[in-house]
Amino acid sequence: MSFAERMLQIDRRIIFLVIGLCTLIPLFYPVGLAIKVGPEVRGVYNYIESLPEGSVFLLSLDFDPASKPELYPQAVALLRHAFKKNLRVIGMTLWLPGTGMANEVITRVAEEMGKEAGKDYVFLGWSPGGSSVIINMGQDLYKAFPTDYNNQPTKDLAVLKDVKTLRDVSYVVSLAAGSTGIESWYVFGKDKYKFELGGGCTGVIAPGLYPLLRSGQINGLIGGLRGAAEYEVLIGQKGRAVAGMDAQSATHVAIIILVMLCNTFYLMLRKGQRRAGQA
Amino acid sequence: MIFLKRQLPLLITFVTGIVFAAQYYVPHPASEEMLTSVTKWLQIIGGFALILGVTSLFHIHAVKIRRKEPGWGYSFVLYAGMLGTIVIGLWGNGKEVTNGTMTAFGWIYNFMMVPLQGTMFAILAFFIASAAYRSFRARSREAAVLLAAAIIVMTGRVPLGEYLIPLSGDLTQWILNVLNASVRRAILIGISLGAVALSLKIIFGIERSYLGGGKE
C-alpha cells in the first residue's frame, strides 16, 4: 500500500479528533476576529430600526432543539433589538418541539429588558396545521389563538389591542429550520395579507432562500450562526454567536485543509496508477 | 356502499379543491368567513394527524417488548421515557413553566429533550468532515467546480477566511446572490410547477394514492 493510499484510508476517528480540537481550542482561547456585516442581515436590522415605537413585530420561532445553536442566538439578538425599540412583540412557533425553547427565550429576554407579559409582549405558543395556522391568523388572529401560552384570552391582552389579523402586523420574522417557516409565511401569509417579511434560518436552508431575497419577497435574511453574529455586532451586544465565530473559522479551515490533503493524495495515487499502467 | 367508499372521497376532494382554489380570487365576506372557519378546522384536524403519526411507533416497540426481540430493553427505555413524560406533562398541565417556575415537564424538556436532540444533530459535524476527506475529490471537471465553489463559500463565510483572503467574502456574496440564486430559482419554479400539477391531479381524481389501501 502506497503512502497516499494509507493516508486516504486513515481511521476516521483521527479526523473526529481534529474537528473536536479545532472546535474546543478557540472556545477556550478566543481571538475575536472582526465580523463583517452583510447586506442580507442589514436588511432585517434596518427595517426593525425604521419601525416607529409601538409597531407590532411578530417573531415566529419555527425550529426545534436540533437547530438551537444556530437560531437561538438569532432570536435573542432580534428580541433585544425589538424590545429596545419598544415594539409590541408577538412570539409563536409552528414547530411543536420548539415550544418550550421559544417560550423560554422570549420570557428571558423580556425580563432582561424589563418588559411585561401581556402588555409589551405575548407568547402565543404552538398550534398544529402549519400553513393553515398562518391563513387563520391572517383571517382572525383571535380565532387562530383564542388563548396565549399561559391560557390568557388573547382578546383581552393589551399588547394585541387592534391586532385582529396579520394585516395589522408591521413586520414578521420567521426563524426557520425547514420549509414550514419562511416559505410558508410568504406563500400563505404575506402573499395575501401584505405585511413585511424577513427571515432567519439555518445554514442548511439558507442558499435555497436567496431567490426570495433577490425578488424582494423577503427583505432580509439572517443565515446561520454567522448571521446571528452579524446581528449581534449590529445591535452592539455580543453573545454566543460572536463567541462561536472563532471556532467556526477554525473548523472551516480544518475542513478546507482536509479536502486539499485528500485531493493531493488522490492525485498522487492517480499519478502512481498511471505510471504503473505505462510500465 | 361502493359510492361511500370509493366515489364520495373523490367527490369531497374535487369539491373542496375547486372551492378553495376559487376562494383565493373571491374576496367576498362569506367566502372569507368560510376560509376562516375551515383553516381553523384544519388546525384541529392537524392534531389528530399527529396522533396517527406516533401510534405506529407505539406499535413497533410494543411488539419488540412482547416478543423479547434483541434490543427489547431499549424499547422498554423508550416506553419508560415516553410514558414518564406523558404522566409528568399532563400532571403539569402541559406547561414547561408556570408562574415563572420551571415545572417537572419543563425540566424533562430542558435537560433531556433539548440536549439529546441537539447532540444527535451535532455529531453530524464529525461525519461531514470525515465524508469531505474521503469523498470530496476532483474526479472530473464538474466535481472540481463543485469543490472550488464549496471552498470559496467555506472561506468567505468565516472571519478568518475573510481576513486571510479578503476577496473571498465578496466572491461568496456573488456566488450566493447570483449563481446560487439562479439555480435555486430554476429548481423552485420546477418544483412549484410539479406541486401545482400534482394538486390538480389530486383534485381531478387522477392521483389517488393519498386515499391509501384498506378494504373497499
Add this chain to the structure above:
Amino acid sequence: MPFDILFGAWVATGLTLFIFTFLYKDNPLFKLAEHLYVGVSVGYTIVKAYDTVVIRLIYEPMVKQGDWSLLIPLGIGSLMLARYVPKATWLSRIAFAFIVGVGSGLAIPRVISSFILKQVEDTVRPLVSIVGGSPSFTFSLLDPASNLNAVILLVGVVSVLFYFFFSIEHHGPVRIAAHTGIIFLMIAFGAAFGYTVMARMSLLIGRLTDLIEYAEPRYGRASLWLIAATVALLAAWSVKQRRQPAPPTE
C-alpha cells in the same frame, strides 16, 4: 445553584456524552440515550398536542365560548382514527379526502403567485437600463441588481430549467445549454455544501459550549466527572466485547 438546575446540568451532560460515544462506535450508552430521546420526544409531542388541541383549541372555545361548530373538525379528525378499525378503515378516506382537497385548493393559487409568477417576474428584468434617455449597461458583479448579474441570472435559470426539462439528445447548442446548466448546478451544490458544513459545525460549537459551561465549579464540574465516567464505561464495555468468544465461522 438550585438543586433541579444542578441535577439537570448533570443529566444533560451525561446524555450529551452518551450520544458522543457513537463517535467511537455504536454502543449501549448511545443506544440508551437514543431510545430515551425518541421516547421523551414522543411523550412531549403527545402532551403538547393534548394541551393545545384538546384544551386550547377544542374544549375552551366549545365549552367556555359555546363554539359548537368545532364538532365538525372533531368529527373529521375522529374519522382519521378509523384507520385502526379494520372494518371501518374506509371512513378515514373521507377525512383524508377533505384534508388533501382543501390543502390542494389552498396551495394552487398561492404557489403559482408566490413561487412561479414572482420568480419569473424577477428573472425577466430589463437587461439594459435607460439612464438619462440613453441605454446603459452596468458591469458590477458586487451589485446583485447590475445588468451583468441580471444576464448571468437569466442564463443560469434558463440553462438549469433546460437541463431538467428537455430530455432530447444533447447535441450542438442543446448540449452547450445543458452543460452550462450543469456548471451552474455544480456551483450551487458547492455553495450548499459550504453552508451545510457551516451549519453542522455551528451545532457542534453549541453543544461543546454547553459542555464547557457545565465544566464550571458552580455545576460541580459535571462535564469533567462525567467524561471520566463515560470513558471508563466505554472502556469496560470494549474490554467485555473483546473477551466475548467470536461467533463460530462456517
